[in-house]
Every structure is written in structure tokens, then in C-alpha cells.
Amino acid sequence: MELKWLEDYLALAKNGSFSKAAEARFVTQPAFSRRIRSLENWLGVNLVDRTQYPTTFTEAGSAFLEQAESLTKQIYASRNHLTSLMNDTAEMVVMSQHSLAVSFVPDWLEQIEPFIGDSLIRVNTDNLHDSLESFLAGAGDFLLCFSSPDIFRQLDRDDIETIQITTDRIVPVTAVKPDGHPVYSVTQESLRWLTYPKESFLGSLLTPECLSEPGSELTLNKVCENALAEGLKALVAKGYGVAWLPESLVQNELDENRMAVLESPLKSIDLDINIYRFKGKHSDFSERFWHYLSTLYESAC
Numbered sequence: 001m002e003l004k005w006l007e008d009y010l011a012l013a014k015n016g017s018f019s020k021a022a023e024a025r026f027v028t029q030p031a032f033s034r035r036i037r038s039l040e041n042w043l044g045v046n047l048v049d050r051t052q053y054p055t056t057f058t059e060a061g062s063a064f065l066e067q068a069e070s071l072t073k074q075i076y077a078s079r080n081h082l083t084s085l086m087n088d089t090a091e092m093v094v095m096s097q098h099s100l101a102v103s104f105v106p107d108w109l110e111q112i113e114p115f116i117g118d119s120l121i122r123v124n125t126d127n128l129h130d131s132l133e134s135f136l137a138g139a140g141d142f143l144l145c146f147s148s149p150d151i152f153r154q155l156d157r158d159d160i161e162t163i164q165i166t167t168d169r170i171v172p173v174t175a176v177k178p179d180g181h182p183v184y185s186v187t188q189e190s191l192r193w194l195t196y197p198k199e200s201f202l203g204s205l206l207t208p209e210c211l212s213e214p215g216s217e218l219t220l221n222k223v224c225e226n227a228l229a230e231g232l233k234a235l236v237a238k239g240y241g242v243a244w245l246p247e248s249l250v251q252n253e254l255d256e257n258r259m260a261v262l263e264s265p266l267k268s269i270d271l272d273i274n275i276y277r278f279k280g281k282h283s284d285f286s287e288r289f290w291h292y293l294s295t296l297y298e299s300a301c
Contacts, residue, residue, distance in 0.1 A: 011025050045060040072114060090285045092121060092141040095135045097127070098126065098228055099228075131145065146271040158279075160279065162276045163293050164297065168246050169269065170245065171245065171268045172211070172242055173250055174239075174259065185262070189219060191218065192223045192242060194242065197227055200227050203225075206269070212266050213266075223240070223241050233245055242262065244268075247261075
């Protein structure tokens, strides 16, 4: 029995489908399905009725839900009790990019809440350059950021280790009018472009040359710069232009048809989200947290 199997099962009950639960757990659907099957094999019963759609639990599966929640709470309560006996300071500092602090961190903290409980997590947000500099200077326990060749070069060191958490997609989005049609379309000759300052991480990454397919005659006319993705999102919502935003940041708007992703010849960009730390001595709490993340995301790596 593995604790993550219980947490997966509770996520399945909460989200109602394998695909949504896998997304919430930041693993692929095949990996998530294997873990649910492993739990069933360990228990010796089928928990999910796979002949039904949407996801339906068997009688045994429904009965096990309350037990799974109780077992999970007991395990973490025992760990927290032991932690208090060790007199360990249960707090840590995570350096994070602005965009991730808004688009990713809230859901991530909800996901890892069974581990962190009431512990203090300080999320220090800044642009990537300053977050990186602060991390390298020892100002935080962890660095949470999008990966890129530049970042890899600076963090590709023998004394730094990393875990890939998930992948997000930077997508070109437009507002949708009340009649259901997008405000902007790739059939237009030019688009009003909302973007990031060129000296920022996303600004240096999202250059006009890499945002559309070769040979495209579609023109991007820059009309506004803002270092904060949330600021660009607000302008998109008002129909002021088109912006490349983290898909996780606009998922609700996409689901509710208030925004739409523009297709070819415009391109989307996949970016890994990684967490880094220095090797060596850490607080007991930070060490256990890193081990927890390693176990949680081992199937996604």
C-alpha cells in the first residue's frame, strides 16, 4: 500500500473522472490509471466499475471512500505528531515567478495540502531573474519556475537537484463575444498583440518569430506590454487584444467559452514547471517535503 494511491483515489472521487483526477494530481492519465489499479490489486477488490460512464464506484469502492479519507488523515496526523516531537520548524521558503504564483501555485498548494497541513509556506514572488538570483544566493529553500535553456545552464550544477512537476502550455487567447464568436481571428490580416517586456522571461521567449508558423502573413501589432500575466489576461477579457498566457491561468475562461485559443498559423509553446533545491543539509521538514514531491511526481517524470 502506498499513500499516494489513497490520495489518487480521493482525487478520483472529488473530480469525477480519470482524466480530471490525473490532471489534478499532475500525472498522465495512464500513470494515474495504473496507480488506481495497483490500489485495487492490493485491496483485492474492484473499486471502480469500468463498464459505466461517467466514472462510477462499485459497492466496495463507495464503502472504501470514507476509510481512505480516514486512513490518509491518520497517517498525516501521525507524521505531524512525530514532527512536533522532533521540535522541527515546519516552514520553508519557495521562490516563484510571478506568473506561476498566480496560475499554478494555488492549485499546487491545494494538491500538496495533505503534506503541508498548517505549516508555514512562504511564497516569495518576483521576476525570474531576481528569483533565480535570490535562490542562488541562498535566500530560499526552493525555486519554482518554468524551465528554459537559459535556466538549465545556470542551474545545471552538481550541487543542485530538480524535480519536474508538470507541463503548462502558453497559448494565444482572445476574448469571445456574447454571440459566441471570438473577438479576434487568424483570418484577419493583423492582430492587436498584448505581450511581456522583452527583458522578462516570457518576453524573451515569446518573440514574433516563434509565435507563428513559417510563411505566415499574419501580422502582430504590439499595443501593450505588461510584465504580469494577470494584467494581460484582464486586457484580453476586455477585448483589447490577443495575448499568449499560461493555459492554467485561463482554464476557467476557456471552459466557460469566455476566451478561446487561436489556432494555426499561431503556435502554442509547452513549458515544463520544475522545482529546484541545493543538495546538502536541510531542515527535517524541507527534507521530508522533497521526498514527498519525489514520490508524488515520480510517475510524471
